[in-house]
Amino acid sequence: MSIGLSIRSWVGSTLFGISYVVSTVVAGVVAPPIALCVPGIHRQKVLNVHNGILLFLFRIFCGVTVNVQGRENLEKGRAYVIVANHQSEWETYFLQVLVTPLSTVLKKELLSVPFFGWGLRMVQPIAIDRSQKSNALKQILKQGKERLLGGRSVLIFPEGTRVRAGEEKSFNKGAAMLATSADKAILPIVHNAGEIWPGKKWLKQPGTINVIIGEPIEVEGKKTGDMHEEMEVWMRENMAKVTTK
Template identity: 55%
Template sequence: MPQATPMQYLRATLYYAGFYPVTILYSLICLLLGPVLPFRARFTLFTGINYFYMLWLRICCGVRVRVEGRENLPNDGSAFVAVANHQSEWETLYFQTLIRPQAVVLKRELLKIPFFGWALGMLKPIALDRSQRRGALRQLMAQGREKLEQRIPVLIFPQGTRVKVGEMGRFNKGAAMLAVDSEVPVVPIVHNAGRYWPGKSFVKRPGTVELRIGAPVETRGRSVEEVHAEVVGWLEREMRAIGA
C-alpha cells in the first residue's frame, strides 16, 4: 500500500478525537442501563453508537460502504450462522449494524478493553479462550447451539485471526459444524475493509468498502465437509473478485 499522507494522519486523528470520548460516555450509559434490559433491547441500545461510528468514519476519513446481496440475510427472525473473512477492526463496528441481533464469536481478551469491552461483554458474545483449542470448540458448539435455539444469529470469522489483504489464511470448520449440528443455514459474507482500515492501523484510507452477502447455504441432510467446502469456495471466489 502507498505511504500514508499527512492529511490522512490528520483525518484519522480527528476520527479518534471523536471516537474515544463518545465511546466512553456511551459505554457508561449502557453499563448503567444494560442490566435492567432484556437482551434484544440491550442489543439495540448498545449498538446504536455503531451508526455514529460509521457516519463519523465517512465524515473524517472518507470511508464508505457498498453492500450487495442484503436480501440474502434472513429477515424473518430465523436463526442462522453468518461467516465472514477477517481483515480489520471495521468489522467489529459495522457487522453489528448489519446483523441484528447477533452473538459474535470472539477472543476472550477483547472483553478486558475498558468501557468498550465491558459493554461488549453484556451483549452475550461467545468469548473463546483460544489457548484451549478443544475446550474452545466445545464451548462454541454448546453456546452457539443455545443462541440459535433462541433465534439469535451467530457470527463467526472462520480464519480465526486477521489476515492481510491478498491472503486467504485458513478457514476452520467450526461454523459448518455448528450450522450442521443445529440444522440452520450458513450465510457467507466477504468484504475488503482491510484496504481502507488495515488491521491495527491508525490511518484510515478513503474509499468504498465492498461487502457481498451470499445466498444461504442449506445444511439439512448434508455433511460438515460438504457445507464447509461450499462456503469456503464461495468466500475465496468473492474475495478474489473484490480484491480482499
Template identity: 45%
Template sequence: MQHDAPSLSIKVRSALFFVLYNLAGIFYSFLCVLIGPFLPLKPRHRFINGWTRCAMWLDRHLNRVQVNLVGAENLPTQPCLILANHQSSWETFYLQTVICPQTTVVKRELLWVPFFGWGLALLNPIRIDRSKGNAALKSLLKQGKERLQQGLPVLIFPEGTRQPPGKLGKFNHGGTMLACQAGVPIVAISHNSGDCWPKGSWVRYPGTITIRISPLIETEGKKAQQVTAEVKEWIQGNYPGELSE
C-alpha cells in the same frame, strides 16, 4: 491493495476519527453499563449498537469510507450462522449495524478491556479461551446452540485472525460444525475492508468497501468439511478484488 504514504489530510482525519471514536466509546460504555442490564435482549442489542452506528458515521464523514452493500436481500431473518472473511475491526462494527441483534465469538480476555469490554459483555457473546483447544470448540458448540435457540444469528470469522487485503487464511471448521449440529443454514460474507482499515494501523484510508452477502447455504445432510469448502469457495469467488495465495 498497496497504499502510498498517507497524506497529511488522511493522517489528520484519521487522528480525529481515533480521538472521537474512543471518546464516544467511553461515554457510551457508561450509558450501556447504567441502562443496558435493564433492557430486554433485543432492545439491549439495538441500544448498545448506538456506538457502532456512531463509529460508522464518523468513518463515513471523516475518513470518507463508503460502503457498497451487495445482496442486502439475503440478510438473515432467521437464526443462522454468518461466516465472513476477516481483515480488520471494520466488519465487526458494520455487520452489527445491518444484522441486529446478533452474537459473535470473542476471546474472553476482550471482555476485561475497560469500556469496550463492558459493553461487549452485555451483548452476551460466545466466550472462548483459544488456548484450551478442544475445550474451546466444545464451548463454542454449547454456547452457539444456546444463542441460536434464543433466535440470535451467530457471527464467526473462520480464519480466526485478521488477514491482509487480497488474502484468505485457512478456514477452520468450528462454525460449520455448529451450523450442521444445530441444523441451521449459513450466510457467507465477502469484503475488502482491509483496503480502508489496514490491520495494525491507526490510519484510515478513503475509498469504497464492497461487502457481498450470499444466499442461504443449506447444511442439512452435509458434513462440516464439505460446508466449509462451499463457504470458502463462495467467499473466494465473490471477493471484491484480486486474491493471491
C-alpha cells in the same frame, strides 16, 4: 499517494481516532445501564447506537463509502451462522449493526478491555480461550447452539484472526460444525475493509468498502464437510471480487 491525499488521511484518521476514544468511553459508561432496562434480546439495539455513530464518523472523517450487495439474502428474524473474513476492526462494528441480535465468537481477553468490554459482555458473546483449542470448539458448539435456538445469530471468523487484505489463511470448520449441529444455515459475507482500515493501524485510507452478502447455505441433506467446502469456495471466489489492491 499524493501529498494532499496523505495529509487528508492523517487529519481524518486523527479526528476519527479522537472521536473513537471519546465516544467509546462515553458509551461504555452510559449505554450499559440503559441496556439493563431493556429485555435481553433487544439490548444490542441500544448498544448499536454507539456502533452506528462510529461507522458514521469513520465515513465522514476518513472519506469512506460503503457498497453493500446482497441485502436481500438476509432474512429478518432468522438466526444464521454468520461467517465473514477478518481484516479490520470495521467489520466487528458493521456486522453488529447489520445483523441484530448477534453473538460473536471472540477471544475472552476483549471482555476485560475497559469501556469497550463492558458493553460487549451484554450481547452474549462466546468468549473463548484460543490456547485451549479443543475446549474452545466444544464451547462454540454448545453455546453457539444455545444462542441460535434462542433466536440469536452467531458470528464466526473462520480464519480465526485478522488477515491482511489480499492474503489468504486456512478456514477452520467450526462454523460448518455448528451449522450442522444446530440445523441452521450459514450466511457468508465478504468485504475488503482491510484496504481502508488495516488491522492495528492508525492511518485509514479514503475509498470504498465493498461488501457482498451471499445466499444462505442451507443444511438439509449436507454433512459438515459439504457445508465447509461450499462456504470456503464461495468466500474465496468473492473475496477475490471485492479486493482492489
